[in-house]
Amino acid sequence: MRHRLHVRVGPIGFRIGSVWRRPIEQLAMLYAGYPAAEVPDFTVRLAPPSAWRRVVRPTVALAGDLTLPEAAPLPLAQAVLAAEMAMNLQVALGHRRHLLLHAAAVERDGRAIIITGESGAGKSTLATMLATQGWRFMADEFVLIDPVLGEVHPFPRPISLKNAAIAAVTARCPDRRFGPLLTATPKGTVRHLAPDARAVAAMDRAARPAMILFPRFGAAPAWRAVGAGEAFVRLTQSSTNYVALGEAGFDRMTRLARDLPRIAIDYPDTDAAIELVEGLWRAL
Numbered sequence: 001m002r003h004r005l006h007v008r009v010g011p012i013g014f015r016i017g018s019v020w021r022r023p024i025e026q027l028a029m030l031y032a033g034y035p036a037a038e039v040p041d042f043t044v045r046l047a048p049p050s051a052w053r054r055v056v057r058p059t060v061a062l063a064g065d066l067t068l069p070e071a072a073p074l075p076l077a078q079a080v081l082a083a084e085m086a087m088n089l090q091v092a093l094g095h096r097r098h099l100l101l102h103a104a105a106v107e108r109d110g111r112a113i114i115i116t117g118e119s120g121a122g123k124s125t126l127a128t129m130l131a132t133q134g135w136r137f138m139a140d141e142f143v144l145i146d147p148v149l150g151e152v153h154p155f156p157r158p159i160s161l162k163n164a165a166i167a168a169v170t171a172r173c174p175d176r177r178f179g180p181l182l183t184a185t186p187k188g189t190v191r192h193l194a195p196d197a198r199a200v201a202a203m204d205r206a207a208r209p210a211m212i213l214f215p216r217f218g219a220a221p222a223w224r225a226v227g228a229g230e231a232f233v234r235l236t237q238s239s240t241n242y243v244a245l246g247e248a249g250f251d252r253m254t255r256l257a258r259d260l261p262r263i264a265i266d267y268p269d270t271d272a273a274i275e276l277v278e279g280l281w282r283a284l
Contacts, residue, residue, distance in 0.1 A: 001045060006036045010144065010155040010203045012095065013037025014087055018046035019054060023079035030080070030158045030179050030194050042066075042090035046083055049073050062086045066093040078182050081190055084160065088141055092240040098144035098153060099245060099252050102238040105143045105152055106135040111210035112152040113277070114143055114256075116238050122217040122273070125165040128193065129270045130277065132172055137199040138207065147248040150255060151206040156199040158192040166191045168270060210284060212262045215273065219266035223276055226264050232257035 001017030003024040008014075014037055018024045023046050044064040048054040058076035062068070064086050071089070074082045092100065103116035104127035113130075115123045124140050131137040137156055144153040158179065161169050166189060170178070179192035214226060214234065226234075235253055236242050242249045263280055267273035 001047070005031065006038075006040060007031045008035045008037040009157055010153055011097065012042070012091065012155065013040040014042055014044060014090070015040035016044045016046070016083055016087075018079070018083075019048070020046065020058075020076065020079065023060075023076075023083060026080050026179060027083055029177065030192055032177070032194070033197060033200050042087070042094060044083055044086040044090065046079055046086075062089060064090050066090050072186075074185070077180075078185055080179050080192060081182055081185055081187075084141075084158070084192065087157070091142055095144075096241060096244060099147050099249055100239055100241045101143040101145065101235065102141070102240065103143040104140050105138040105154075105207075106130045107138050107152075107207040108135050108281070110207055112138060112207040113211045113213055113281070114152065114209055115213045115215060116143075116235065117214050117216065120217065121215045122165070122267075122270075123215065124159050124161060125169060125270060126213075126215055126273050126277070128159050128161070128169050129172065129274060131196065131199070133274060133278075136202060137195050145209070145252060145256070146206070147245060147252045150209065150252060152209050153206045154199070154203040156195040156203050158194050160187075161191050161193055163188045169193060172270075209256065209260055211280065212256065212260050213277070213280075214262070214264040216264065216266050217273075218268065220268060221272045221276055222266045223280065224264050226262040228257045228262070231262040 003018045005016045049061040053059045059073040060079045060082040061073045062071040104123040139155040140159045177194035182190045265276050
């Protein structure tokens with residue numbers, strides 16, 4: 001394709017091609033400071049599903065090395081979201097070097113907190129806000145776990161903020177780089193936030209997992225320990241390649257659920273969540 005961007009995020013390289021110039025310019029802004037992928041692992045293509053959709057109500061198909069036929073195209077104005085979703089698709093369906101968890105992660109002193117939960121639990125917002133308090137942002141969409149050593153490998157993609165979280169993070173981080181504001185998407189209103197320079201500079205430095213958090217937004221501040229069996233089930237539900245990794249995936253998932261502190265937290269706002277997390281961290 002005429003317009004291209006090569007970028008490496010942690011251990012995974014992407015080649016993104018587009019028939020339109022503007023989406024690549026927007027992605028290049030979000031990924032400014034990232035290294036180029038010398039040998040990309042995956043290719044993403046931003047192209048219309050048919051020739052006439054390039055000029056008449058232009059739309060972008062979610063395409064790449066790996067595709068889902070049922071994936072609906074998005075309007076050209078949402079091409080950045082289409083690119084991020086297509087990148088997610090390549091990793092979810094094709095990456096086998098790490099155990100994948102649909103989660104966020106932050107790090108302090110070489111130890112990482114894995115934050116996982118259902119959509120709307122506030123994983124991205126919580127990880128972003130913790131990064132403003134001195135934590136290193138490691139991941140938003142996928143957490144990569146070495147199946148042998150158990151380390152968390154950074155995958156600091158631009159953070160996908162949704163709906164009310166956009167205003168909250170913008171107020172806390174007014175000087176950061178944001179992507180375009182995307183309205184009426186399948187996920188509501190979406191805006192991407194580029195990770196800070198520290199996260200990008202340290203994206204080749206793994207961390208040891210120290211805690212698993214299961215957040216839930218919208219309730220009074222509270223926490224409870226989660227049993228190993230419940231944690232195992234919830235973690236397997238959040239993984240896209242646990243089954244494909246076979247015995248190695250089962251063994252690593254078992255160790256995560258058995259050996260780490262597992263905490264469910266309820267919180268009504270970000271400040272309450274940060275206070276809960278900091279208190280739990282000090283108690284480790």
